[in-house]
Amino acid sequence: MRESKDFLRTIVEEDLKSGKYREVITRFPPEPNGFPHIGHAKSICINFGIASDYHGHCNLRMDDTNPTKEDTQYVEALKDAVEWLGFDWGNNVFFTSDYFPKLYDYATQLIKMGKAYVDSLTEEEIRQYRGTVTQAGKRSKYGDRSIEENLDLFERMKKGEFKDGEHVLRARIDMSAANMKMRDPLLYRIRHAHHFRAGDEWSIYPMYDFAHCLADYIEGISHSICTLEFENNRDIYDWVLDTLGLTMSRPYQYEFARLGINYTVMSKRKLLELVKGGQVSGWDDPRMPTIAGYRRRGYTAESILNFCDQIGIAKANSMVDVAQLEFCIRDDLNTKVPRVMCVLDPLKVTIENYNGSEEIDASYYPHDVPKEGSRKLPFSREIYIERDDFIENPPKGYFRLTPKQPVRLRHAYIISCKEIIKDANGNVTEIKAEYYPESKSGSDTSSIKIKSAIQWVSAKEAKAVEVRLYDRLFANEAPEGVEDINPDSLKVIKNALIEPAVITDRLDERFQFERQGYFYADPTLYTDENPVFNKIVSLKDSWSKKRKVIPEVLISKIPKVQIDGEVVPMSEAEQALFDKYTGELKLNSEIANTLARDKNLSSFYEEALKQLDSPVGLANIVSNEVARELKVREVSQLKFNAKQISELVKMVDDETISSKIAKQVFEQMAKSGENPIQIVETKGLIQINDPSKILPIIDEVIAKNPDNVAKFKAGNGKLLGFFVGQVLKTTGGKANPKIVNELVVEKLKS
């Protein structure tokens, strides 16, 4: 577990601690209508991760309530994905469709309670009756059918006596609810469709809002975690369970922000379009952000798990940089996979002073990877190097082979260029080179300075392989659809040359092709006759990056312009109050404004004013503390009254307590309704003003923090708060902060 908890784990921990649940039970509830993508991976990690962190369990549940969209191939994909990521659902996959009979019973129960009715409006009428976000809707004329009639109709809907769309079952809630979702939501619709599991048994199917909460309840889920767009649905979730009286140890819904990654699309609809449109080879195309795609590409489960852990869980809509994912796979593979040499774009090099052949023993792993293993590298007169590892007229800072600059052949000798052979068009076709016999890697006595080592393969022994270079599927940072597709997202190199051991040894399925990136033997296309490697990810490349010029527009920050909106003008009465407060009572305009505009606050204030003539002190606490309480409850719900507030303020005014303590006392009053004077007495919160009592504490704090004293003296003024805080802390907040502040400054300056 990471050092800082996310908000979900905080909730779970509190619920466990308070005894609200004995065990945490979560669920991962996908709809089997598409392949899971990395956004699902996040959800899987959250649900299974929390369950395992707190020793509970997590169910895998297919939310299959819509027979027209779902299919069994997707449930297999979902199971595969969860399993591949390494989670265990206890060999028991749940299906919402298994609960159809129970759900039907719950629905009839609701009808019997008068809480649900069969509506027979058309689809269009239902939409119109629902109203808009600003206008209330109105109930259907079928809303007052008798319970008997509803029961009868609902049963006949189930029996299949009606056509699709003829009737629906709706909850009777509130057609004028501010939350649109609560305007008599649909519970069941008629669908004469074959369900991939339930077959043709049902002609009615429950809606998400009805089925999901009940499925959670049936499975004993404690924390029902979903994404932000379901926030509005939480009210129905609660309504259904509460109305049915399913309140004992019932689940509660919590929402987090779904994952977004730049340069990729993450909606199942858009992904399906790519598959259907043939822009990709299928759900598992290595460019797809599906779990199957990443897997096919060569990503490891560990890297994805790690990614999900790194990005965190919060409620802010966010777009994660794809570089973060790429880091995770590089980071994982760096310590795991063997290094080999592969030349993607070969340039022939003939080493004119080398005759014969030899085999070089070369470690599969670099010095900093603690793994053992090596292979034989054939070396001979004719080799191939990467075309861009030679430049006739190199730019400044180029480390590789040039007519003037020698280079090391990795694991082998240093060579230098003697002659450049070109074709009729002036393209380099071959390099005639010379090697230094005493420069062999591991026993180099040549003392020739080289700037880099490059990969190569021996012409005779090298094997031809197919290499598929994948790049991001979209060229646009926030792609909308096919129009943003990166035309170069796939480059197939048919005849790359690889050292023979990769094919003959088959040490691993993933390799680092040195200086290029990580590659994966394609699990379906790879054969001994035609080996195929997918590029998983490039190595970081600070050379090519350095050469790229960053456009100026990206560098210069455009300052955001803040527009100040218009403030609603005060009513006449409010204005009068405001004038009185600022004039007669000498309140500052901000406080006066807050009070005058809020009827509850101003009347509370006036009431308190009758008790104590301290207009400013009272105003401050009413407009700040009381206002906060009034945000979450009604005036009648307040545990404290104006008189108590006046008593509180009086203690501040006569310096019995500090304003810091006053806030603390207020909080307790708000919670318990106790009398402030009583609180101060029983807790002994009377302010310490006596410097002789404070000074020793200051000395103590200073003695304990010599580093910070030094920093403060060096000019770090922010540390003043630290010292004051420490002193206040040791006095339980009772020391007069103003005096502490003065004394600390005095002490530290001396």
Add this chain to the structure above:
RNA sequence: UGGGGCGUGGCCAAGCGGUAAGGCACCAGUUUUUGGUACUGGUAUUCGGGGGUUCGAAUCCCUCCGCCCCAUCCA
């Protein structure tokens, strides 16, 4: 526009009244037979803006601004 959410560096993200965590990205240096890795250091005088409360505010109050979600018989 009603309602529900959310704004902390280029991207994520902790912190919830007392010295602005961490990761990615970026920059510099060290190590290096991968322009990789590893290591070291640098990068927010400030938390969407403005006010207020407080000795002290990213944290509390007021207000304005911006973004997302909701008017599928989808989930």
